[in-house]
Amino acid sequence: MESCGTAVSCMAAAFLLLLLGLLSSMAQQNELQTGVAGGEVTLNCTGILPDSKLSQDTVVTWKYYDTLLCRIEKRNYWKTPAFIRGGFDIKAPYKQLWMQNLKLSDAGIYTCEYSSHKVRTSLHVFKLTISLDGHFLQNEVPELILMQNSSSPLPDLNIALFDSNNNRVTPELQNKSRQKYIVNLRKLEAMDSGTWVCQVHSDSPLIKQNISFAVKVLGFQNPVLERKYVTVDSTVILSWHLNSQKIRWRKGFTGQLNWKQQESANAHELLNFSVPAQGELLETKKSSIFLFEIPERKPESTIEVRLPKVHFNHSGQYQCQLEYQGRHAQSQIELVVMKVSANPVGPLSRGANMTLTCQVSRPLPPNAYLRWERVNGTKMDIKSSKQREVKLEVNISAAGLWSCHLIEDSERKISLHYHVATGKKDGTSKTTLAGKQDVSVSTVSGHEGTQNEQRLLSREELDD
Incomplete structure (x- = not known):
């Protein structure tokens, strides 16, 4: 190769190489896009003009790796079977690729080509699943599984969790691989119902993805253990407030109210109840071991009994228990007379x-x-x-x-x-x-x- 004859010619050559490199980078752009399984994502055809300004002979194509998905001309729109089956669509006027109901397998390289331009997008897909479909009883521990898929080597992820009150929750990591992360949360309380957020972060490549998921915790708004002090012959009402209406629990469940004097004693069932899916609370009185009443007027989703005249031996443990799909949750009132x-x-x-x-x-x-x-x-x-x-x-x-x-x-x-x-006494028998x-x-x-x-x-x- 001949060397530059003069300083001016060397500078001209360097400028030409820089210009060619710049033109090359403009002609092919690489982008990173993240999405969540079950959701949707829009891939941009960066730099393209709107429909009204495109020339008559402009052809736009979208490819998944080397597989042609669709070809868009001024007056024609041709889709391949892969495009039709994949839940894709094209958004006008900028020819964006709109993907719905994402799957892990949708991750990969998508290329938009028009004129001399290529826009190459690497789609990185996350999938978050929660045990029991997000429906829990209080004191149960959810398990989260986070999976990722990408065309590039999978990055090492940092995971942060925030509860429905936006408080940070420290999960217990059970299993970790680059493809799958399994974590356990803490025991849930009824107040934990709501939308939680899993925040996923990676430094290389730079990723910050928030994944929201719903948690519903069926349980009591009472404390787990409550103590009431009463006197003999007084009247007391024992109440358990369920949160099923508050969290819009759409599934049926049953329960019962039991009483026993001592921890080691046999339990007596006072009443049982059921709540059909989207139905009202139905109660049935079961026991006559002592006098008690079920008040007619009470707040929705409330289990309540009334002891009109407390005896000394009415003391003990009154336990209200829920049952849902073979699992149980309970709240107890200890009555002290x-x-x-x-x-x-x-x-x-x-x-x-x-x-x-x-x-x-x-x-x-x-x-x-x-x-x-x-x-x-x-x-x-x-x-x-x-x-x-x-x-x-x-x-x-x-x-x-x-x-x-x-x-x-x-x-x-x-x-x-x-x-x-x-x-x-005064002698007169007063x-x-x-x-x-x-x-x-x-x-x-x-x-x-x-x-x-x-x-x-x-x-x-x-x-x-």
Whole structure:
């Protein structure tokens, strides 16, 4: 090869090579496009003029690798069988290739040719599947499978997940290959229902793809474990609020409400229910082991029972259970009943003693205890129970109004008041009032509370 004769001729040659390279890059363009299986994507024929400005003899073709998909002339539009079967279409006026219902196998090289131009697009397809078709019960763990396909070597992906409240979720990676990633999410709660996002990222090639997917979690809007404190002879309503209407659950499910006094005891079915697909809640009362009612008026998708007069032995575990496709979810309300008594009932004679007993039907949690105190009394009139103690006795010699409080996390949950009267004898057999019990009831569950005021009178004894 001869060297350049002058500096000017060398510069001219260099400029010519640069210009040829630029023209070559303009004639053939390489692009990267990403899509999601089941979705759609539009591939551009970059640089082409709109239909109204194309010359009469302009021919546009689309190819998948070397397979001709379609040929577009000014007045003719010819499609191959591959084009017809593939769910393709052409978008005017810029001859874009519109692909619907993408599949992993659609990944590859698509080329648009017109005049002396070639636009080469590499289509990278992702497929995201979620276990159980995205329909879960609370406390179940979804499994996600992310797959990718491309004409180029598959990149190493970084995956980030965001829940329906746009909070980032750290998945547990179960299996990883360049083609398939399997991850497990955390246990789901009813509030997790909604649209989640899987964010896929790659540095080389540069990819950032957001894939949304729906999650529906059938369950209770109640806490998993709820505790209610009530007194004997009071009225209590136990409610479980389902979220089936809220999340528009379109599939049928069944359930039942069971009761047992202790963890180790046999369970008794109080009622069962069913919700047909797109139907209303149907309930059937099953048990008559004790008196309870099913209120007629209540919010939609609510399981509710009413105990009109609570007995001490009505305490225990009330468990509402859902069943869907052989899987189960449950929410439990623990009912704790309190009562007070005195021995002797009274009246309290001068110099005599009386034992007041405050008792709950079940062991209390570690952060709860019982406490006796005399209203307007001194610190000497206060006595507290020990941890997990279900009965608290106090020996008294002072009359007045005595109160037993159930305290949880430094908050009074319920109180019972017992009025201790005095008795006097003056030789003329004066009649006295004895042993009157005054009860104030406050039932509290979680952050919600209702108060029922009730007054109970013990027998009146006349002293001859």
